[in-house]
Amino acid sequence: MDTRTKYLGLDVESPIIAGSCGLTNDIDNLVKLQDAGAGAVIVKSVFEEQIIYDIKRNLSMMAPTDSYGMSYEYIAAHVADDSLGQYFNFIKEAKKRLHIPVIGSINCYSFENWMTYTQRFQEAGCDGLELNMAILPYETTLSCEDVDRLFSDIINTLRKSVSIPISVKVSHNFTDMANFMQRLSWMGINGITMFNKSLNVDIDTDTMQIKHAPSLSTPEELYETLRWVAILSKKLRCDISASTGVHKPEDVVKLLLAGAGSVQVVSCLYKNGVEYMRTLNEGLRSWMAEKGFDSIQQFAGKLAVKANEQASLFFRTQFMKHFAQL
Numbered sequence: 292m293d294t295r296t297k298y299l300g301l302d303v304e305s306p307i308i309a310g311s312c313g314l315t316n317d318i319d320n321l322v323k324l325q326d327a328g329a330g331a332v333i334v335k336s337v338f339e340e341q342i343i344y345d346i347k348r349n350l351s352m353m354a355p356t357d358s359y360g361m362s363y364e365y366i367a368a369h370v371a372d373d374s375l376g377q378y379f380n381f382i383k384e385a386k387k388r389l390h391i392p393v394i395g396s397i398n399c400y401s402f403e404n405w406m407t408y409t410q411r412f413q414e415a416g417c418d419g420l421e422l423n424m425a426i427l428p429y430e431t432t433l434s435c436e437d438v439d440r441l442f443s444d445i446i447n448t449l450r451k452s453v454s455i456p457i458s459v460k461v462s463h464n465f466t467d468m469a470n471f472m473q474r475l476s477w478m479g480i481n482g483i484t485m486f487n488k489s490l491n492v493d494i495d496t497d498t499m500q501i502k503h504a505p506s507l508s509t510p511e512e513l514y515e516t517l518r519w520v521a522i523l524s525k526k527l528r529c530d531i532s533a534s535t536g537v538h539k540p541e542d543v544v545k546l547l548l549a550g551a552g553s554v555q556v557v558s559c560l561y562k563n564g565v566e567y568m569r570t571l572n573e574g575l576r577s578w579m580a581e582k583g584f585d586s587i588q589q590f591a592g593k594l595a596v597k598a599n600e601q602a603s604l605f606f607r608t609q610f611m612k613h614f615a616q617l
């Protein structure tokens with residue numbers, strides 16, 4: 292059974308990818324994921340906040356002196372270098388131990404740091420880079436045009452400065468979702484990861500305090516991913532890597548039928564252990580055997596909305612069929 296395919300233009304043995312998370316921040320886990328058949332691994336993101344935090348912590352440990360102000364820039368650059376250095380050493384080690392693609396991941400909020408950090412990923416030997424741009428439009432002052440400009444400025448500049456494949460990971464909070472994803476796919480990127488699961492907050496009614504909502508996804512979250520993958524897979528100029536809500540082998544099959552080029556998993560690995568990657572791959576292969584498919588290409592995108600089909604009509608028809616039966 293041949294599960295070989297392409298992910299960001301790279302050859303992979305399986306379309307199932309270990310998504311960026313705490314589990315992929317550990318070399319032993321990466322090796323286990325590779326042994327269990329992961330097509331590629333995406334390491335935990337570098338967050339700009341984390342580097343800024345390291346800088347502030349280091350500065351707060353120093354006695355304030357007159358020369359402190361003058362040396363701030365130097366110290367900040369040194370600490371940032373050190374924090375990133377540890378991360379890139381991890382990537383270099385992963386590259387030594389793994390033969391599958393190792394993808395770096397980065398999440399910044401300032402334009403300058405996107406540029407500075409990204410080039411170093413390439414130097415560290417990453418096979419590709421996932422830009423976590425799951426920017427939620429929280430501010431009332433932020434318009435659609437502002438969000439558009441932010442994406443295009445960052446991507447256009449990064450595209451020119453690195454030659455490794457780039458994927459952009461997004462949330463599904465866009466007013467003009469389909470149109471925006473299409474324009475994004477025209478920006479010279481190799482893939483779009485749909486979707487990041489944003490950290491939700493909850494309220495504790497006893498203490499009347501804000502608390503974290505559960506960070507792992509539920510199986511029901513698959514449907515939102517499935518919907519957009521099916522609508523967009525034939526209409527974009529780059530691959531879709533599906534993420535959020537994949538818990539069972541059949542979820543992988545559904546997303547491939549909907550046109551995803553690859554499928555990322557995280558929560559199911561937290562729930563079942565990294566070895567669960569093997570179960571997902573075995574499940575995919577046994578489904579293919581049962582249906583008589585020898586390769587992924589034979590069924591990929593079979594149930595996607597067609598390139599010239601209007602998604603609104605397609606979904607209206609499904610809606611009418613469903614309600615006609617009630």
Ligand SMILES: Cc1cc2nc3c(=O)[nH]c(=O)nc-3n(C[C@H](O)[C@H](O)[C@H](O)COP(=O)(O)O)c2cc1C
Pocket residue numbers: 310311312313335336337396423460486487488506507508509534535536537555556557558559
């Ligand atoms: C504990 C945890 C840590 C995560 N860390 C990152 C991260 O560093 N970078 C990132 O892009 N996504 C991160 N994610 C999001 C996942 O990559 C993924 O998009 C999300 O969990 C949805 O996929 P799932 O349904 O398979 O869990 C994290 C998720 C979890 C649960």
